Amino acid sequence: MSFAVKCESSEALKVGCLLQVRMRETKEWQLADIISIRELKGKRQFYVHYVNVNRRLDEWVDDDDLDLSSVQFSMDNKKREQDEPDAEEMKNVKMIELGRHRIKPWYFSPYPEQLCKMDCIYLCEFCLKYCPSQFCLGRHLKKCNLRHPPGNEIYRKDTISFFEFDGSRDELYARKLCLLTKLFLDHKSVDVKLSRFLFYVMTESDSRGFHIVGYFSKEKHSDNDYNLSCILTLPPYQRKGYGKLLIDFSYQLSKIEGKTGCPEKPLSDLGLLSYRSYWSETILELLIGTSSNKNGERPSVSINDISERTSIRKEDVTFAMDSLKIINYLNGNNRLCINADTIAKHRVAMEKRKIRIDPKCLKWTPKKLTNRK
Incomplete structure (x- = not known):
């Protein structure tokens, strides 16, 4: 149960109050929940979470950022005020x-x-x-x-390299990498047994060395054939195609292993967007590039065929094709129908992908790992 009142000053505010707060980045007003309150240089500051907004935008705000004209108090405000906020909330x-x-x-x-x-x-x-x-x-x-991450360099083309290292051999680096990752992935765990994982770090090189761009990890033994457990592109390198490069690299490894794979699920909201885009582009590239026969007809292709040639698991192939709306039921059979608009959008998207994994530059053999105890 809650009630709304006008507050004359911020002194009346408690942990758990809901009110309109001006976001510092966008200057827009947004309903927010007060998570914590502190005194700093004689002034009160409020740590707020914006309702229905990703937690990465949570922040400390001052009195000037608060709209006190309508503050919602909940009956359990007193209990929340007495409870210490979870450290990982802030x-x-x-x-x-x-x-x-x-x-x-x-x-x-x-x-x-x-x-x-x-x-x-x-x-x-x-x-x-x-x-x-x-x-x-x-x-x-x-x-x-x-001047580079630990492990072996298994891929290099132009300035892009990938280094593979074992979490059991380079545990200290892996631990520090997890700490860095946790700053940008909300649900990343740093308490996992790192010896269970292999890590693949992508770098950009110059005269000073190999600079980390992002990485992914995968379990050495996965009962679900996961080919990726955790993935991160560092913020300065985001929106430049590096995320898809990491995803593509994980599937290139699966191709060499001769099996299909998929990322560990559930995916984050950003992860799902990246994977859906990669799956769609990869499948369309395969279908559009399929040559016609002598009669000008394209050969039949099954979901199994697509899965085997891309190493994308059948369930993910189906999900991507449903998202693209290219499967139509006609005369008792499923038919692939790719319209001109979809093809045009695909070609524009592929032109923007300036960097691609070149399989000829990948020098890697699957490790023969001992059985789990």
């Missing part, structure tokens, strides 16, 4: 510096508490060691002899 790192990039984190990550009090955490972009200051990082860089 961002704890203000900023990180990774190489030439300064990045504002989206979510909580369990970095050491003392570091989280700093205005910025400085990371070595090669070994991912975290430092409290630029001076400390500078001293570390003079001693750090790494």
Whole structure:
């Protein structure tokens, strides 16, 4: 049960109140829930979650950002005020510096508490060691002899490389990679047994070394034939086609293994969008590129055929084709019907994909892993 009142000042606000708050990034007013309240330099600040908005936009706001004309109080406000907010509900790192990039984190990550009090955490972009200051990082860089991620380089074309490493052999790097990932993936777990996973780190190279762009991990043994467990493209490299490059690479490995695969599910909202786009483009590329026979007719193709040639699991092939609306039931049979508009949109999308995985540049043999104990 709740009731709405006008508040004369923010002193009346409690944890759990709902009110209109001006978002700092967009300056738009949005209904928000107060998660926590603190005193900073004699002024009250409020940590808010915007209703029906991704948690990465949660933030601390001041009095000036609050609309006190209609504040909703709930009967359980008093109980919520007494309860300590879950630490993972609130961002704890203000900023990180990774190489030439300064990045504002989206979510909580369990970095050491003392570091989280700093205005910025400085990371070595090669070994991912975290430092409290630029001076400390500078001293570390003079001693750090790494210029690329651990493991073996299994792919290189132009400036793009992939390095494969085993979580059991390079556990310290894997642990630090998980801490970095948690800043940008809400549901990422950092308490997993890293020895169960292989990691594939994508880099961009220049004269200074190989700079991390993103990565994916996969279980060494998966009962569900998952070919990917966790995937991240770092924010400075997003919207540049690197996410699809990571996805494509995971399927190239599946092709070499001679099996179909799929990502671990459920997928995040952004993950589902990326995969649906990749599946659709890959399937359309295959279908449109299929040559006609001597009579000008295209040969029949089954979902099994598509799955075997792309290594995309049959369920995901069906999902993508349903999304594209290219399966029609005609005269007792399912028919593939791709209209001109779909083909035109596909060609535009493929022209935007400037970077693609070249299978000839992949030098990789599946590891012969011992059975699980």
